[in-house]
Amino acid sequence: MRYPNILSGLLGIAATILAAVPAMAxxxxxxxxxxxxxxxxxxxxxxxxxxxxxxxxxxxxxxxxxxxxxxxxxxxxxxxxxxxxxxxxxxxxxxxxxxxxxxxxxxxxxxxxxxxxxxxxxxxxxATLIFVTSPAVPAKTFNELVAYARTSKGGGLPFGSSGTGTTCHLAGELLREQAGIPLQHIAYKGGSQALTDVLGGSLPVLCTAVASVSQYVKNGQVRAIAVTGSHRVASLPEVPTLMESGVRNFSVDxxxxxxxxxxxxxxxxxxxxxxxxxxxxxxxxxxxxxxxxxxxxxxxxxxxxxxxxxxxxxxxxxxxxxxxxxx
Incomplete structure (x- = not known):
């Protein structure tokens, strides 16, 4: 006789269904x-x-x-x-x-x-990130920026971000490693002061979100070098990606x-x-x-x-x- 086994199985199924009822409800x-x-x-x-x-x-x-x-x-x-x-x-x-x-x-x-x-x-x-430079920096392309950075003294060309450990900070570290560009990170307590300094010319390079600087790129107050994602962005279609600029397999969003x-x-x-x-x-x-x-x-x-x-x-x-x- 297998009735006890069948009954046991049915009871188990019923218990499973009943247990799921509170979650569904x-x-x-x-x-x-x-x-x-x-x-x-x-x-x-x-x-x-x-x-x-x-x-x-x-x-x-x-x-x-x-x-x-x-x-x-x-x-x-x-x-x-x-x-x-x-x-x-x-x-x-x-x-x-x-x-x-x-x-x-x-x-x-x-x-x-x-x-x-x-x-x-x-x-x-x-949100795609972007590297921009002060107009005081003579470089207009990524390759020109690499060449310019290699003439810098000390720890490398200063680049700013909104703080230590931010995505922009680590994007800069990845770029330094993969492209061999000498960069020295400058940590700010938020992005507004960093933007002020790059606009004023005291900070050569800034990594930030595209939305934060697109208006300044469009009116020529800062120069866009490259975006960090795998695709160009609709708001700045003329700005190349870092991969287009020669940095292989570089994509940071x-x-x-x-x-x-x-x-x-x-x-x-x-x-x-x-x-x-x-x-x-x-x-x-x-x-x-x-x-x-x-x-x-x-x-x-x-x-x-x-x-x-x-x-x-x-x-x-x-x-x-x-x-x-x-x-």
């Missing part, structure tokens, strides 16, 4: 209250503007307010830690970007593990994405990703994001997670080889 009911979107930077700037655009549209899509909560400090680590220690219920999210999560964490050593303490939801978009605390229900993460993708597919949203210098993406949690792991390992090697530490 929770996803259908989610969200039942406002969602907090933690932005680990001060109000203003591209990252904050992106967060507010997304929060407004996502709130409309979900039928609940998405409230932006700016928590600046410690190179983005304070806001990230708040989310990492929050309840894994989908009601506290992080607007994270690579400069804080996969580059800076190798240097700042925060009290969270970016690979273990977060559940990736989706990459919102990619800065990204921004949404993450939840680790352990968040898979059904809730999936719902969030799908709703965010719908928002990013709206023509108005795409247009505004492109104006901010961000190309919308909206990929799956799995794809976003793979990029986080890849970039974390990649930039960890750069930090190690360059011996980068906080001063």
């Amino acid at each position: 929770g996803a259908q009911e989610y969200p039942s209250r406002p969602i907090r979107l933690v932005v680990p930077f001060v109000p203003g700037g591209v990252t904050d503007a992106t967060a507010r655009l997304l929060a407004n549209k996502l709130g409309q899509s979900l039928g609940q307010n998405v409230v932006v909560d700016n928590r600046p400090g410690a190179s983005g680590n304070i806001g990230a830690e708040i989310v990492a220690r929050s309840g894994a219920d989908g009601y506290t999210l992080l607007l994270g970007f690579d400069g804080a999560l996969v580059t800076g964490t190798h240097i700042t050593r925060p009290r969270f593990d970016v690979l273990k303490d977060f559940a990736p939801v989706t990459k919102i978009g990619d 800065s990204w921004v994405g949404i993450l939840a605390p680790a352990g968040s229900p898979a059904a809730v993460v999936t719902r969030l990703q799908q709703e965010i993708r719908k928002v990013l597919d709206q023509p108005e949203t795409r247009s505004k994001m492109l104006d901010l210098g961000i190309a919308p993406v909206g990929n799956t949690p799995e794809d976003f997670g793979r990029q986080i792991h890849h970039d974390y390992a990649r930039y960890g090697e750069v930090v190690k080889k360059a011996g980068i530490t906080l001063n």
Whole structure:
């Protein structure tokens, strides 16, 4: 008689279905209250503007307010830690970007593990970086800049970024290594002072987001040398990539994405990703994001997670080889 075995199997299937019911119901009911979107930077700037655009549209899509909560400090680590220690219920999210999560964490050593303490939801978009020079620098192309840099004395031609361990900082270190161009990093406490110095001529080279300097490139106040991504950007179509300029296999983009605390229900993460993708597919949203210098993406949690792991390992090697530490 096999009836006991059959009965046991049926009971097991029933138990599995019943266990899944609360999760499915929770996803259908989610969200039942406002969602907090933690932005680990001060109000203003591209990252904050992106967060507010997304929060407004996502709130409309979900039928609940998405409230932006700016928590600046410690190179983005304070806001990230708040989310990492929050309840894994989908009601506290992080607007994270690579400069804080996969580059800076190798240097700042925060009290969270970016690979273990977060559940990736989706990459919102990619922001291409650009190297620009002061008009006082005679070089007009990348090859001319290399030649000019090799005439510099001391530690190399100074190039600025918005801080130690930022994506721009590591892009410069990669460029120094791969192209053999002598560069000396100058860390600023934010991008505004660095931009002021390159405009004034006291800083020869600056790496920053395209959106931050496109207007200055167009009116001739700074000279664009090359963008760091694999493709030219629509806002500055005449500016070549570094690969076009002869640096083989060089592609560095800065990204921004949404993450939840680790352990968040898979059904809730999936719902969030799908709703965010719908928002990013709206023509108005795409247009505004492109104006901010961000190309919308909206990929799956799995794809976003793979990029986080890849970039974390990649930039960890750069930090190690360059011996980068906080001063």
